[in-house]
Amino acid sequence: MNETTRRLFLQQAGGAAALALMPALAGRTLVLDEPLQVAVVGAGRQGRAILAELQKIEGLAVAAICDSDASRLESGARRAPGARPFADHRELLAESGGLAAVIVATPTHRHREVAEDALAAGRHVYCEAPLAATIADCQAIVAAAARSGRVCQAGLTGRSNPIYKLAHSFLRSGAIREVVALRAQNHxxxxxxxxxxxxxxxxxxxxxxxxxxxxxxxxxCGTHQFDVAHWFHGKYPRRVRGTGAIRMHQDGRELADTVQCTLSFEDGVELIYDATLANSFEGQYEQVAGTMGTIKLCGTAGWLFKEADAVTQGWEVYANRQQFHNEEGITLIADATKLAAQGKLKEGIGLPHPPLYYALEDFVKSVAAGAPLACQAAEGLRAAAVGILADQAVRSGATVEIDPSLFEED
Amino acid sequence: MIVRRALFAMGTRFEIALAGEGERALGDVAEAALAEIGEWDRRLSVFRQDSLLAHVNRTAGARPVRLDEDTFGLLRACLAVHRASGGAFDVTIGPAMRALGFHDAAAPACPGAAGAFFIGSDGLLRDEEEHSVRFARPGMALDLGAIGKGHALDLAERVVRQANGAVQAALLHGGTSTIKAIGRPPGKEGFDVAVRLPAPAGGAGPGRFARVTLADESLSVSGRFGRWLEQDGERLGHVIDPATARPITGGAALAAALSRSARESDAWSTALIALGRRPPALGPEVTSLIVPLDQAGAARAEESRAAGDRAAAFHCWESQ
Structure with missing residues (x-):
């Protein structure tokens, strides 16, 4: 041991004892089953983010990656050492024998062909959201999944996010009572x-x-957030109206860089949504306002804001709170009771991984251990359909009716 | 034309200026380069629960953690500077930074921060075949604060270079402590950059500067109190001596390193300020500029020494 570079520091008397109790690393063996082989098709920014999260999941190996663009394929390969690179997903499917699952992260309008081919080849599929760029393509993916009998998860990460799940359980238990309004933004x-x-x-x-x-x-962007509204409100919208404009990026584009939509649910509750590429204030969030409180969710964090006349729960005494101008939010912390008992509540603030990790982990559990699907392809179809129709409303400026049969269970 | 864009990341402000043709094309490249920096901020931050670094710190004490090529390469570079600096540069100072209070309360739990901890990069074990790392023992944690900005700038450079065509020359910096020149301005030898040298005790006397002209290279500067906090009336600098787990007491008043790679210049500026001298193992491809301290701890800017292949590039002068 080099004395100048390798030293043990004991900050307090208890430190030595704590160290002695730690298990010796040398004696520990990690037992893994045969690693689950997956492929990622599409190595753009989202594909690379997926590769980064897959690296963290034990018992999984990225066997192949695919992108039609050579420079993107190369940067994807840096994220997946050892993965075989392909330019065409059909070739990938034909030549990767032991492959269990395919993760589809191509441009949205290219999801269908990859998902259909992978399912037809007997592979499980995780398909990024929006599921596809047309309702017909979404329906085709749902049908292909049903035919194949394979796992097909839509990449709506809110459904797997531990903070969102906790917030959802609060809502279900009546924490904010009746939902009166929904709001979401992506700035x-x-x-x-x-x-x-x-x-x-x-x-x-x-x-x-x-x-x-x-x-x-x-x-x-809206698809992901509309799904959160569907899930939390337990209902689907009947119509959507929207407006949009190019407020900043006068670079010859035709699509709006700033949009507003209003989605009217079957019970009359409305979701007000706005998204822009011209301003970053407060980023992305979803908010559910109820008669007894408001839930605000921002990906890796969430809060409950209570009305003054709401009932106080016993656990609130220990809750972590955050001040926002005149409002005080109770931080939503997964495993809060356990952490509070250990005096480690603050350590639980925020998620240990990006939301994407939890969605992929859920997918792996469904593929490897038959766990219930976190988000069915059919749910992906519903969210994407609402997103697609909202886009139509933004482009036309007209109110677009949403066919309730889109939301029927098979 | 010149297009400028900026981003808050890694606790500082990154800025990029691109010279070339076509405002839209330049803007696209600038945005993509900053997006790369933003991504590495999210991956390497000690302040985020969900960063890759937090994952490594939580996990590597118990089992090997697989890494992507860029992150693995970064750790390889950390270990190379660690060796060549005789241990003065060490990314396993995480628990010491935490214990001293350099990580705010919202930072994720850090192994060893509350009890026994361990500093020493020889306890950072690599598996070249598996592209994984693990900690030789519990109570270890990484803090990449002394190299992360340089790493992000190098990868932003890769983005700029891949988008060939539009960009003629570029200048990128992260909070003015590391600056990278890509190419050179048309008709010029390079980008002129000035470094303010620390004033002698009492701050009296003329201001001293060192000027250097950068072309396809990076310059990093470290000061003892570039970041600091006060504890019991004592000012604690952010450069940690891995041997004591405390802020350095000797070292240099200021150190600058000039290298092709910003990762290297960033790490070496920290190593050099801790050492206070240029170590024999440092190859000539890294040029150093060191402002020594006198016995009383005052800067001796007039005794600044540059060494390395580009030593002649530094020109010191006094302002009026």
């Missing part, structure tokens, strides 16, 4: 453009701005 300051190394691929790379294939802000 970012970005052009939504990606530089294309090859000018010939400019349009393809910037598919989000291509009015022919993109479902705009309401579809691409």
């Amino acid at each position: 970012r300051k970005t052009s939504w453009r990606t530089p294309a190394a090859d000018p010939a691929r400019e349009r393809e790379v910037n598919w989000r701005l291509d009015p022919e294939v993109s479902i705009g802000l309401a579809g691409e």
